[in-house]
Amino acid sequence: MPWVRIGIGAGALAIAFLAGWTTNGWRKDAEIAELTAARAKADLTTVTQALGELRAASADIRARADEYRGISTQLDAAASAIKKELKNAKPLPADCRPDDFRVRKLSDAVDAAKQAAAAR
Numbered sequence: 864m865p866w867v868r869i870g871i872g873a874g875a876l877a878i879a880f881l882a883g884w885t886t887n888g889w890r891k892d893a894e895i896a897e898l899t900a901a902r903a904k905a906d907l908t909t910v911t912q913a914l915g916e917l918r919a920a921s922a923d924i925r926a927r928a929d930e931y932r933g934i935s936t937q938l939d940a941a942a943s944a945i946k947k948e949l950k951n952a953k954p955l956p957a958d959c960r961p962d963d964f965r966v967r968k969l970s971d972a973v974d975a976a977k978q979a980a981a982a983r
Contacts, residue, residue: 938979945972 948968955961961969 934979934982938975941975 945968952965955965
């Protein structure tokens with residue numbers, strides 16, 4: 864009978880060990896789940912912040928593109944008008960100096976080009 868008691872004691876110890884092992888596993892699984900949830904929340908905060916920055920940058924890019932389109936349209940119209948005026952102007956003889964109208968138009972074109980370059 865002593866072998867039976869030893870067997871029952873060993874079985875009880877084995878059951879207690881396995882129960883403790885299982886309980887410890889559940890506890891560790893819960894800790895891992897908590898750490899994973901905390902990491903997910905931190906990642907979500909980072910992604911939300913980056914998305915906000917991306918939206919702000921996108922709005923800024925869109926505004927600057929619209930501004931560029933407006934400036935480009937104005938410059939194209941001004942350049943076309945200048946080309947048309949210069950095309951329709953009478954050519955100068957080789958020994959003449961340009962009249963005030965041509966000098967003014969050339970000065971206006973130079974000023975417009977300088978303003979466009981300064982805006983960049």
